[in-house]
Amino acid sequence: MxxxxxxxxxxxxxxxxxxxxxxxxxxxxxxxxxxxxxxxxxxxxxxxxxxxxxxxxxxxxxxxxxxxxxxxxxxxxxxxxxxxxxDLNPMTRLSWGDTALHTYSDTAKMAAEIERVFPGSSGGFKRYMSDHAVKFRKIYPCLQYSYQTLSAFLRPSLLRALPHVLTTRSVHDVLGDYFDEERLKLAFTFQAKYLGMSPWHCPALFSILSFTEYRYGVYxxxxxxxxxxxxxxxxxxxxxxxxxxxxxxx
CATH class of the missing domain: 3.50.50.60 (FAD/NAD(P)-binding domain)
Structure with a gap:
């Protein structure tokens, strides 16, 4: 002390x-x-x-x-x-008419649930989790600094994260890299509403929001x-x- x-x-x-x-x-x-x-x-x-x-x-x-x-x-x-x-598991129940998807922070359980509801789509979920684990590791350190000086914007951690920050893509665009099923894209993009934004306009950076829920859970x-x-x-x-x-x- x-x-x-x-x-x-x-x-x-x-x-x-x-x-x-x-x-x-x-x-x-x-x-x-x-x-x-x-x-x-x-x-x-x-x-x-x-x-x-x-x-x-x-x-x-x-x-x-x-x-x-x-x-x-x-x-x-x-x-x-x-x-x-x-620990809320399932975290949410997402419904589209007669179709319902329960979401879990257990990766294996979530992959099985996706495969049950949308056969053939669990591979995209696994790729999403793997890619976003890397994205989160690069972006999270940038959120732990103050940016009160110009030199702060030259930190190596921020420079490494720039490819994920400087993009014209939306959250919905990013999820299209992993899922063809539109309902699955929506299942992983509604978190953009936490920011008061549409997933079609929310910057791609924030695709980590749903990742943090599936990786760290909701309480x-x-x-x-x-x-x-x-x-x-x-x-x-x-x-x-x-x-x-x-x-x-x-």
């Missing part, structure tokens, strides 16, 4: 980003205060209470759980010590995803951080 106790850091906003920064800085020995204008933590990942029932105001399921695991691990904890996760958090922010706030205070709610910054 670094000796940062002489510095006092103020973080505005107790959303997931502010809470993450607060946890990491407090763990490194800094004096940290998070101020939040509302009466609860979470920001877009908070909750709405109505007649004794709690509703998520933001996302309702979790994928790329390993990112959350890394945050807690950095502070010497485990996400499972604070939250109860439910429900018991009590709702707002519990993640609550758990982070508790860990932040446990690490010595100060949290001030109903404290707008003027």
């Amino acid at each position: 670094a000796d940062g106790t002489k510095k006092h850091i103020l973080i505005v906003g107790a959303g997931p980003g502010g809470l993450t920064a607060g946890m990491l800085l407090a763990h490194r020995g800094f004096r940290v205060t998070i101020v939040e204008k509302t009466d609860r933590v979470g920001g877009r990942n908070s909750e709405l209470d109505v007649d004794g029932f709690s509703f998520d105001l933001g996302p309702t399921f979790l994928h790329q759980k390993f990112c959350l695991d890394e945050i807690f691990a950095e502070t010497g904890s485990k996400s499972e010590d604070h939250l109860e996760f439910v 429900h958090v018991q009590g709702g995803l707002n519990r993640i922010s609550q758990a982070m706030a508790k860990e932040f205070e446990k690490l010595g951080g100060e949290l001030r709610l109903e404290s707008p910054v003027k």
Whole structure:
């Protein structure tokens, strides 16, 4: 742990980003205060209470759980010590009239399901997973850096990822490399809607979205995803951080 106790850091906003920064800085020995204008933590990942029932105001399921695991691990904890996760398998049930496809994060099980519903198409799925494992390894490191200087855009990791970034193709175009069946293309492209985009217009870069679900799974958090922010706030205070709610910054 670094000796940062002489510095006092103020973080505005107790959303997931502010809470993450607060946890990491407090763990490194800094004096940290998070101020939040509302009466609860979470920001877009908070909750709405109505007649004794709690509703998520933001996302309702979790994928790329390993990112959350890394945050807690950095502070010497485990996400499972604070939250109860439910691995959703099947993840979704996709229907087209009388045809239904269940999706799984188990590659072998998913390949078998595709072969059952769309005979002869499982090979394309296996190629998709193999190719996108390489694509993800190249792109993911680029998402872990700040780009506040021009030199940051010359990092070797970003240059290696450029062929996947600088393209005029869409997510739907990419899935055409693996599937002839239009319904299967849609099964692997509806994740573009997470970005508020059509798969016919969403840049090809984001074909990794469906890959992350099929590779790393989709989870429900018991009590709702707002519990993640609550758990982070508790860990932040446990690490010595100060949290001030109903404290707008003027």
